[in-house]
Every structure is written in C-alpha cells, then in structure tokens.
Amino acid sequence: MAEPDTARFLADLHALRQIGQFKTGVHRPTYTPQDMESRRWLMERMREVGLEPEMDGLGNVLGKHPGAGPKLLVGSHIETQNEAGWLDGALGVVAGLALARAGMAVDVVAFADEEAHYGSFLGSRSMVGEVTEAEIDAARHNMDGKPLRQALREAGLEGLPRMRLDPARYKGFLELHIEQGTQLEQAGLRSGVVTGIFGIRYFKITAVGQQDHTGGTTMAERKDANVAAMRVLAMIDEQFPMHVGERTVWTCGRVVLEPNAPHIIAGRAELIFQFRDLSEAVLDRLETLLTRIVQEVDRRDRCALSLERLGRSAPAIADPALHGALCEAATRHANGQWQPMPSGAIHDAQHVAKIMPMAMLFTPSIGGISHHWAEDTKEEDLVLSLRILADAAEKALAS
Amino acid sequence: MAEPDTARFLADLHALRQIGQFKTGVHRPTYTPQDMESRRWLMERMREVGLEPEMDGLGNVLGKHPGAGPKLLVGSHIETQNEAGWLDGALGVVAGLALARAGMAVDVVAFADEEAHYGSFLGSRSMVGEVTEAEIDAARHNMDGKPLRQALREAGLEGLPRMRLDPARYKGFLELHIEQGTQLEQAGLRSGVVTGIFGIRYFKITAVGQQDHTGGTTMAERKDANVAAMRVLAMIDEQFPMHVGERTVWTCGRVVLEPNAPHIIAGRAELIFQFRDLSEAVLDRLETLLTRIVQEVDRRDRCALSLERLGRSAPAIADPALHGALCEAATRHANGQWQPMPSGAIHDAQHVAKIMPMAMLFTPSIGGISHHWAEDTKEEDLVLSLRILADAAEKALAS
Structure with a gap:
C-alpha cells in the first residue's frame, strides 16, 4: 500500500x-x-x-x-x-x-x-x-x-x-x-x-401587477405583485417536496419588490429561484413543475407571471x-x-x-x-x- | 336651498x-x-x-x-x-x-x-x-x-x-x-x-435563520429566513379573508432579505405588513390573528420569528x-x-x-x-x- x-x-x-x-x-x-x-x-x-x-x-x-x-x-x-x-x-x-x-x-x-x-x-x-x-x-x-x-x-x-x-x-x-x-x-x-x-438550474420569476395606495385600493381592485410572487413560493414550498430527489436543494435567495415601500402596493416583484440535484431527470421534472406553478398563478391571479431560465449547469x-x-x-x-x-x-x-x-x-x-x-x-x-x-x-x- | x-x-x-x-x-x-x-x-x-x-x-x-x-x-x-x-x-x-x-x-x-x-x-x-x-x-x-x-x-x-x-x-x-x-x-x-x-396598524415581521450556501446545505439542515417569512405571508393570505371586515385592506409592501443574493440562503428577512379598517374591533381581531400566525410559524419553523408593532392610528x-x-x-x-x-x-x-x-x-x-x-x-x-x-x-x- x-x-x-x-x-x-x-x-x-x-x-x-x-x-x-x-x-x-x-x-x-x-x-x-x-x-x-x-x-x-x-x-x-x-x-x-x-x-x-x-x-x-x-x-x-x-x-x-x-x-x-x-x-x-x-x-x-x-x-x-x-x-x-x-x-x-x-x-x-x-x-x-x-x-x-x-x-x-x-x-x-x-x-x-x-x-x-x-x-x-x-x-x-x-x-x-x-x-x-x-x-x-x-x-x-x-x-x-x-x-x-x-x-x-x-x-x-x-x-x-x-x-x-x-x-x-x-x-x-x-x-x-x-x-x-x-x-x-x-x-x-x-x-x-x-x-x-x-447540476444547477436557476430562474427569474417575475410578477407584474399595479402599483397603488395601500389604503385607497380595495382588495378586489388591487393587483399586488408581492402577493402573486408569494403564492408562487408557497406552491413551491408545498409541491416541491413531493417531486424532488432525496438530496435536491431549492432556494429563493433574492426578492426584489418595486417600489418596496411600506405604504405602496408592489407593482412588480422579481424572485431568483434555483434548484440543484445530481439527476438531470429530477432537474427536468422540477423545471416542468415550476413552469406549471408559475402558469397556474398567472391564470388564477390578477398579476401577470413569467418565468425566465437564467442559467443551468449539468x-x-x-x-x-x-x-x-x-x-x-x-x-x-x-x-x-x-x-x-x-x-x-x-x-x-x-x-x-x-x-x-x-x-x-x-x-x-x-x-x-x-x-x-x-x-x-x-x-x-x-x-x-x-x-x-x-x-x-x-x-x-x-x- | x-x-x-x-x-x-x-x-x-x-x-x-x-x-x-x-x-x-x-x-x-x-x-x-x-x-x-x-x-x-x-x-x-x-x-x-x-x-x-x-x-x-x-x-x-x-x-x-x-x-x-x-x-x-x-x-x-x-x-x-x-x-x-x-x-x-x-x-x-x-x-x-x-x-x-x-x-x-x-x-x-x-x-x-x-x-x-x-x-x-x-x-x-x-x-x-x-x-x-x-x-x-x-x-x-x-x-x-x-x-x-x-x-x-x-x-x-x-x-x-x-x-x-x-x-x-x-x-x-x-x-x-x-x-x-x-x-x-x-x-x-x-x-x-x-x-x-x-385606522391603520403596521408591523415589522422578522425571521432570523442561518445564512448558508444554497448548494452545500441540505433542506433538513437549513434555516431559510425567506421561507419562514413567506410562510407567514401565505398564512395571512389564507386566513385573513375569513376574519376581515367587508372593506378591510391588508398589504405587505416591503420585503428585505439579507444578503438578498441568488446563491445564498437568506439569514434574515424583514417584512413590513399593515392592515386598515374602520372598526377597532376588526383591527383588534386581526392583530390577534397576526400574532398567532407569527407564533405558529415560529413554533413550526427552524427560524426565529418575531412581530413588532411599528405604529397605529385609530x-x-x-x-x-x-x-x-x-x-x-x-x-x-x-x-x-x-x-x-x-x-x-x-x-x-x-x-x-x-x-x-x-x-x-x-x-x-x-x-x-x-x-x-x-x-x-x-x-x-x-x-x-x-x-x-x-x-x-x-x-x-x-x-
């Protein structure tokens, strides 16, 4: 030896x-x-x-x-x-x-x-x-x-x-x-x-709503981009565990609201979201799931949601x-x-x-x-x- | 006349x-x-x-x-x-x-x-x-x-x-x-x-977790402050509609993550959340509900959650x-x-x-x-x- x-x-x-x-x-x-x-x-x-x-x-x-x-x-x-x-x-x-x-x-x-x-x-x-x-x-x-x-x-x-x-x-x-x-x-x-x-895949998730006054805008009228973005993250939090691999990790480390002011409804929200796994099959499955989640919130919510893949490594x-x-x-x-x-x-x-x-x-x-x-x-x-x-x-x- | x-x-x-x-x-x-x-x-x-x-x-x-x-x-x-x-x-x-x-x-x-x-x-x-x-x-x-x-x-x-x-x-x-x-x-x-x-009541909701690498930290290990903060907002989104008045409005217009970087798990998250209504009784009820939500996430999550009232007007x-x-x-x-x-x-x-x-x-x-x-x-x-x-x-x- x-x-x-x-x-x-x-x-x-x-x-x-x-x-x-x-x-x-x-x-x-x-x-x-x-x-x-x-x-x-x-x-x-x-x-x-x-x-x-x-x-x-x-x-x-x-x-x-x-x-x-x-x-x-x-x-x-x-x-x-x-x-x-x-x-x-x-x-x-x-x-x-x-x-x-x-x-x-x-x-x-x-x-x-x-x-x-x-x-x-x-x-x-x-x-x-x-x-x-x-x-x-x-x-x-x-x-x-x-x-x-x-x-x-x-x-x-x-x-x-x-x-x-x-x-x-x-x-x-x-x-x-x-x-x-x-x-x-x-x-x-x-x-x-x-x-x-x-391997890593990372994405920008964007919600576009309507910037408005937090007092004068009724819940029925408002298009709150932060609420829409949060609903995407909540669905990820709920659904990802059922579709991931044993060691998959997933993270939203960056949230940017506009204008990010206490008394103004956010007109725009951007999330950077990523997931990592050893298996391309798992990564593919999660990308499909993420796409569906963003589409579902886009359909249900009054904000417009979009998903952009920023990068990937195998x-x-x-x-x-x-x-x-x-x-x-x-x-x-x-x-x-x-x-x-x-x-x-x-x-x-x-x-x-x-x-x-x-x-x-x-x-x-x-x-x-x-x-x-x-x-x-x-x-x-x-x-x-x-x-x-x-x-x-x-x-x-x-x- | x-x-x-x-x-x-x-x-x-x-x-x-x-x-x-x-x-x-x-x-x-x-x-x-x-x-x-x-x-x-x-x-x-x-x-x-x-x-x-x-x-x-x-x-x-x-x-x-x-x-x-x-x-x-x-x-x-x-x-x-x-x-x-x-x-x-x-x-x-x-x-x-x-x-x-x-x-x-x-x-x-x-x-x-x-x-x-x-x-x-x-x-x-x-x-x-x-x-x-x-x-x-x-x-x-x-x-x-x-x-x-x-x-x-x-x-x-x-x-x-x-x-x-x-x-x-x-x-x-x-x-x-x-x-x-x-x-x-x-x-x-x-x-x-x-x-x-x-009347208005507004609050700072703080989640303190552990800043970590998004790749090297397993889901079981991590204390993701953004996830904890999002869970509070998701519970508000789910529970507030059952307890509000007809015209109540509620908003989180400001989210601040630290360090707010794509590849780093947030170690700290701060939300500014407010609600408004004509009735003090409704405002009291919602403050009790918000307190319970933050306490529940604090108990269930690995992050430490806290709620601070920043201001109120009658x-x-x-x-x-x-x-x-x-x-x-x-x-x-x-x-x-x-x-x-x-x-x-x-x-x-x-x-x-x-x-x-x-x-x-x-x-x-x-x-x-x-x-x-x-x-x-x-x-x-x-x-x-x-x-x-x-x-x-x-x-x-x-x-």
Missing part, C-alpha cells in the same frame, strides 16, 4: 499558508503578486518531487510526470477568495504533490481562477477547450472591473500559450477538497466520497471505478467514519469530467466555515484524507 | 392653481415661497367673503365668521406634495370660501403640512392640541433634513402663537377632498360620502348627523350617482374628529391619479361636490 509522507504534506500546506497570510487564513486573489508567488512556489515543489512544471497563459500550473504509461491527474486550485481559508483548493494541489513524492504516476494541476475573480472556472474550462479568446477579451474583475488582459499582462502571463489537457494521457482526475458544509461534522464522520456534483457524476476506489480506500482507513455524498458546491472537477473520468473526496470543514480566514480542518482529518486519496490512486493506477 | 357661486368657486380654484404652477399641476411644498404666497392669497379671499383671517405659528390659516351663533368649520390644506395635483386639499379650502361667500355661518381653515414635508399632520394636530414645542424642535424636513424651526423662521412665522380650535364654537367639521382612488370612477359614480377614515367615524346630511344632499343632487364609502387614505379630518363631529365628501379622481401633476377631476363633478357640500352645510347649520 502507498505510504505518502504525511509530515511533509502538512509542512507543504503550512509553507503555502505563509504566502499571502491573513490572520489564520490567506489572501491570494487570482493574479495578485501573492497568487503568482504561490504558483512559482508550487512549480519549485513540483520539480523537487520529479515533475516537469509548466505555467500557461491563464496561470494554470501543470506538473507532468516524466514516466511512460497512463497517469492520474490530481489537483484543484491555489488562489483564494479575499481573506479566505488556508485549505480550500490548496489542499487538493498539495495532496497531488504528496502522491507524486510517493512515486505515483500522477500529474499535478492547479487550475487558475476557480474562485471566479475574473470569470467562471476560467482555468479548468480553458484546459478542457471551452474558453475562447473573445471570452478572455471581455472578462473583467468582478469587483473593480479591471480587464483580465491587463491582469494577465501585469502578472507576466501575456503571450504564454494556453495548455489543453490530453484525455488520452489520463486514467482520470482526482480532486480532494474541503467539504464547505457541516454534513460530515454533524454526522460525526471524517470523510466524504463525492457521488457527483449537483450534473457531473463521479466515475464508478474511481468512486469505487475511493470508497474502498475510505473503508480501509476509516471504516464507519465516512459516507458517500453529493457536492452541492461547484468545483473544477465538473469541467474536467467532460473529458475524462472524475472522482472527488471531501474532508470535513470545522463548523462548515468556508471562504473565510477562520476556515480549518483537524490535522488528523487532513492526514486521513491524504491516505485515502493515495490508496485509491494506487488502486486506480494498478487497474 | 343654498346656491353657492359655482363659477366663482371654479375661478378661485384656477387662480390658486397659478401659484407654484407646474405643468397642469402645482408645486407648493410646505413653507416654500409658493406655499406662503398661497396662504396670503387665501387670507385675501377670506377677507373678501367677510371672514376674519389669521395665520398661526405653524402656518395654519383660519378665517373666522364674525357673526354670533354656532358655526361649521370647513376646509382642508393648500400646500402640496412635490409637483403634485391642483385640487387635492385646495378643493376643500376653496369650497369653504364658496360657502362663506354664500352667506353661510362657516369658518374656513387651511391646515399646514398635511402633506408631511416636516411631520405627521403638524397643522391639524396642533390645532387640536396634540403638538408640543419639543416635537417642533425635533422636526426636520423629510428629504433635506432642514429643521422645522429654520423653515418657520424663513417663512416669517417665528414667534407667532399657535391657534387652537374651540370645539364649543362649532357644530362640526366638513372636509371635501378628491378620492385619490378609482372606486367612484370604476363604479360610474360622481360622489362619495365618507363613512369614516380607516379609525375616525363620520358623525351620523353630518354624514346623514351629506347623504341626503347627495341624493337630492345626484340620485343613484353616489355611494357611501370609507376613506383608505388619511386626512386632517381624522384629527379634527377628536374634538368635534366630522364628515367628509369625496369627488372622483380621473384615473385615480393623485400626488402627481396630472391629477384632475371633471369640472361638472367639482361643481356637483360644492352643491352637495353647501346643501348639507345649510341643513347642518339649521338643525
């Missing part, structure tokens, strides 16, 4: 934590000097463990194993949200280094900008061939509006070619990541083997063989202390899954804290996650 | 419309030069019709009839919302002038700041003894924050005493006002005799004799073309009603437009409203 150097693994994580340190976390937004320093640090570590590192025109770092034969791709991302946690994506990249150091046939990857400072999964989507030059031309920083091209120039990346992953080179992709939730902690478990990454199902290898390894190292679970959050792995088999492993987040400098995981759980990953990788490479 | 000079009445309304003219409406916010010019114009007209006018330290204008015996008080307000309609309160004040001109024993009043640029019914509340000097000290303009004291000084009102209405002097108060709604127009009617002015019921006089007059002048109706909007009359009998008459608003320069009423309806008012006033004075 593979025996990775867990002490060195932890030492590497703590070394990387020094770059852009903020309180007990780190601040390494994409293409900042701290981020670029961490990428150079990573390339040095890759050379140390015998990989051949390369950085591409978007800052993706790929360390290639020099040997012949099929490889596994292992990694995640190392830039962070602002003033965020030390583990997050860094955990999966440093775990890849540890596997390479143990002599396994792995390439290690750090995808750029998973944290969406400039775009949506720019690095991993570029490496699977989905990002055009025009998208890069148009991309800007999500807060200060700086053009991505300018950021790439300032980071010294301008003119470098972009790398593409060659699916023929790999048996698959493994990503270790923190859970970013409390399911493991609340269940008293130490590890989660990801069954797949939720579910990414873990490869059965890689997933099975992780489950077996988890049972060997933590029998009774792990569970299979879907990922509600999105990850680079869902894009890599478009071109090769994919599986993911979760390690618990203390208190579920994520994207905050206080994010942390028990050291013993970090070590356990590396052992499970290494064991599964060895099995996958041997198969 | 009293026969007021309707041509002169219309001419006065059009003359007043010239002061602060804005498009087809007027702009006479409280204590602006245009407002003060209109008050001086009013005092001149009062002298012309034989009244003895006086302006007080808040800009209230009262024109007293010099004769002996009981009087009626007739009036409304003449300042306006910004860029607002030419009739609104001016109609009721100029109608009072017309009654005095016809020789009737009426005092005419223009209450200051009904439109709440500086306070809540400052003028009428002061004249019934409800406004303290401390309230005046603290009051500021609702937009630019200018202290009321400064505005009074600039308007030349500083140091003038405040007037109090003497209830022993009056048989009651009559206010003619535009409807500010579409009930008369939609029913094809030309006049409305007000049964009373709705209903003001029209005096039966004065109301009856208006109904008889409306039947004489517009048989089959009028209706009794409550006022959903608030008026000076509700404060005057605290110290003397009160009744109100509504004339239709074309398209229900109010607080906008396009506000208007058909000339024939204006004339009709004056004839009904004069007829009722004559009857009331003779009784």
